[in-house]
Amino acid sequence: MRCLATWGPRNLVALQSHRAALEARRDQLAADNAVFRTRIQKLRSDDRYIERLIRRELGYARSDELVYKFADDNNDETPAR
Numbered sequence: 001m002r003c004l005a006t007w008g009p010r011n012l013v014a015l016q017s018h019r020a021a022l023e024a025r026r027d028q029l030a031a032d033n034a035v036f037r038t039r040i041q042k043l044r045s046d047d048r049y050i051e052r053l054i055r056r057e058l059g060y061a062r063s064d065e066l067v068y069k070f071a072d073d074n075n076d077e078t079p080a081r
Contacts, residue, residue, distance in 0.1 A: 042049040054060045061067045 059067070
């Protein structure tokens with residue numbers, strides 16, 4: 001390993017840049033974790049949130065409902081469903 005005394009200002013700038021990038025990544029991960037904590041809490045306690053997820057993600061509907069699916073105008077292929 002090289003002696004720290006031989007490291008120059010260029011290395012210091014590179015390390016500071018790397019540190020800033022790591023701090024930005026840390027902050028983004030902390031924000032992501034906050035979103036995940038909120039979602040977990042809703043999944044544990046909010047039945048309406050769960051119902052919305054099931055409808056949106058899985059395409060479920062109640063037995064007394066009709067679901068209309070429209071082809072996307074931007075997509076030339078029709079959906080497989």
